[in-house]
Amino acid sequence: MAILSQTSEYALRAATVLAQHEDRGPVHVAVLADALEVPQNYLSKTLSQLARVGVLDSVRGKHGGFQLARPRNEITLFQVVEPFERFESVRRCLLGQPECNAKAACPAHAAWSALGDRVVRFLRHTTLADLAKGHTRWPNRAALRGNPG
Amino acid sequence: MAILSQTSEYALRAATVLAQHEDRGPVHVAVLADALEVPQNYLSKTLSQLARVGVLDSVRGKHGGFQLARPRNEITLFQVVEPFERFESVRRCLLGQPECNAKAACPAHAAWSALGDRVVRFLRHTTLADLAKGHTRWPNRAALRGNPG
DNA sequence: TCTAAATGTCATATTATCATGAGGTTATAG
DNA sequence: CTATAACCTCATGATAATATGACATTTAGA
Numbered sequence: 506m507a508i509l510s511q512t513s514e515y516a517l518r519a520a521t522v523l524a525q526h527e528d529r530g531p532v533h534v535a536v537l538a539d540a541l542e543v544p545q546n547y548l549s550k551t552l553s554q555l556a557r558v559g560v561l562d563s564v565r566g567k568h569g570g571f572q573l574a575r576p577r578n579e580i581t582l583f584q585v586v587e588p589f590e591r592f593e594s595v596r597r598c599l600l601g602q603p604e605c606n607a608k609a610a611c612p613a614h615a616a617w618s619a620l621g622d623r624v625v626r627f628l629r630h631t632t633l634a635d636l637a638k639g640h641t642r643w644p645n646r647a648a649l650r651g652n653p654g
Numbered sequence: 655m656a657i658l659s660q661t662s663e664y665a666l667r668a669a670t671v672l673a674q675h676e677d678r679g680p681v682h683v684a685v686l687a688d689a690l691e692v693p694q695n696y697l698s699k700t701l702s703q704l705a706r707v708g709v710l711d712s713v714r715g716k717h718g719g720f721q722l723a724r725p726r727n728e729i730t731l732f733q734v735v736e737p738f739e740r741f742e743s744v745r746r747c748l749l750g751q752p753e754c755n756a757k758a759a760c761p762a763h764a765a766w767s768a769l770g771d772r773v774v775r776f777l778r779h780t781t782l783a784d785l786a787k788g789h790t791r792w793p794n795r796a797a798l799r800g801n802p803g
Numbered sequence: 804t805c806t807a808a809a810t811g812t813c814a815t816a817t818t819a820t821c822a823t824g825a826g827g828t829t830a831t832a833g
Numbered sequence: 834c835t836a837t838a839a840c841c842t843c844a845t846g847a848t849a850a851t852a853t854g855a856c857a858t859t860t861a862g863a
Binding site: 533534549552563567568569570 | 837839840
């Protein structure tokens, strides 16, 4: 019961770091992967997908990397996570009833769909700015600064 | 983003039907699988697991099947779903922070852990009786009655 | 006791997710 | 122009969830 996939969490972590580096130029995938302790090639593929949908900019060549494509207060967690999740399935009836809505509700409908809605609403209403402003004890900041090792 | 696994949903659907048949003897897996439109062999394995942990009784031989091991108002959804979920991971930090709790919280901690708690609380506080009492349009009741075809 | 009907168990197939590795493509720096 | 450092793409492997099929085991009833 993880709610979000591993890949989505990687994307969120990376996006949070990029939000903290806003307007300071692109950050190398290698640095991000090291700081977040995430496999580099996998993160590369993940962030490329986010670039393709317009959440990130990718800069190729020397001094390249990834950066936010828009101001951090205009990027919601939902947008970061959307390419890696199938949000239709959150609306699936808990009891598998083919049609389950306010009119033809299974006994769990009201409670269960409220839970799904809460999750989606959180993701839609929270921006990277909200996450970046807080002070995390994570990621590994030494790695971000280019610590040897 | 499915919150619960497919297997858990099968278990919940089957348990709900058994709760509606409380004290009317065991129900064949074949009948359940037909009524719920779930693969029979897979459901068989799933229900056997629930029997092993004491949620269901399995009755072998002719006129066998599965039935609730306890009154339906004493079986929570959590108990039905627990064997198929890893509830530890619901407590995982959204941003992957190794330690994330009230003392050392990531910026998403309060909101995210509240969402996980709500899901768990719903599963712990809702019993099969709650689901059985409501009137679902599901499962296929013709199949439950032994309809030909 | 024999047979049929049911669960129990095991092996295997399928699919999606997660991850790794090699080599191609692009762009900067000198 | 060349070399280097970065992202990009593709191929492949590992793992877990989902699903199927064959056969063994158990039991009721004739």
